Amino acid sequence: MTVRSSRYQIVRRVVSGVILVGFLAWAAWYVYSNAESFLPIADVSWLDIVILTAAFLAIMACNGMLILIVSQAFQVQLLVKEWLSLSFAASFANYFLPFKGGAGMRALYMSRVHRLPLAEFVSTLSIMYLMNVIANGLLAVIGMLLIAANDGPVNFSLLTFFALVTSAGILLMVIDININSDSQKFLLRQLFRFLAAWHRVRRNRLLVCKLWALTAVMAAVTVWQCFAAFEAASVSLSWYGATIYAACKNLATLISLTPGSLGIVELVSIYLGGQLGYGTADALLVQGLIRAVAVGVLSLAGPVALLYLRRRLQFT
DSSP states (O other): OOHHHHHHHHHHHHHHHHHHHHHHHHHHHHHHHTGGGGGGGGGOOHHHHHHHHHHHHHHHHHHHHHHHHHHHTTTOOOOHHHHHHHHHHHHHHHHHSSSOHHHHHHHHHHHHHHOOOHHHHHHHHHHHHHHHHHHHHHHHHHHHHHHHHTTOOOOHHHHHHHHHHHHHHHHHHHSOOOOOTTOSOHHHHHHHHHHHHHHHHHTOHHHHHHHHHHHHHHHHHHHHHHHHHHHHTTOOOOHHHHHHHHHHHHHHTTOOSSGGGTTHHHHHHHHHHHHHTOOHHHHHHHHHHHHHHHHHHHHHHHHHHHHHHHHHHHTO
């Protein structure tokens, strides 16, 4: 590890710690000072929990199938148990470890078991992340346009931001760009690797169609999850609002400075409240419900998935 890399890791840990401790301290104070605003938690039914659990399991299955399909572009065939276990184990690590610990675990497994080079693994992650950004940016734009069509308020700054992000992502995927793979610039090298991987993937049109279809299904399930969470918390939010909320939540989870992007997603949720018409307590309550279900499922399924992957590693 170079001195620059070491300093970078130290800075990330400090930033992560500051965000995590600061948010938890503020959230504890806020909940204590506004306890009456969190009383609707007692009205959450078992049916609400079942619905939220079903939505989370569907998201995990979609994520696993994305891993399966994008791996096929690099001639890696995964068993059903493998892609399901990779999805749950990676999410478990992401929730309980900082800096997307699940990515490192997946990289080790794919390298040891399937001999997938690290550069190609990074390419699979890049493809999934960029498709996530495009899909959710487009989802946010659609949600805002639907609100505008129904005479609702629209934040034009946010609309412009998501339109630009979506357009940039689409251009990056569509246009052929030649970049020197021997560049000394780290970001340029990573961009070259992604572009090379994407051009390799997009030659298989059936595979690309599968990836986009699955990404769309996953986005739709996330909208359902968020709408169900608002309903469970007795907070009024339209399907259009849930579409914007889900898109922003998904994008916020990509900022992996804290375990499960804790604090980051909540701050984005609170900010959106000013645009969508709900309060700070509502934002914390809804996101708390989503996290509680995720942690509960991952606490049960995560260790089982990790055990299965560990055994596969031992016998490889």
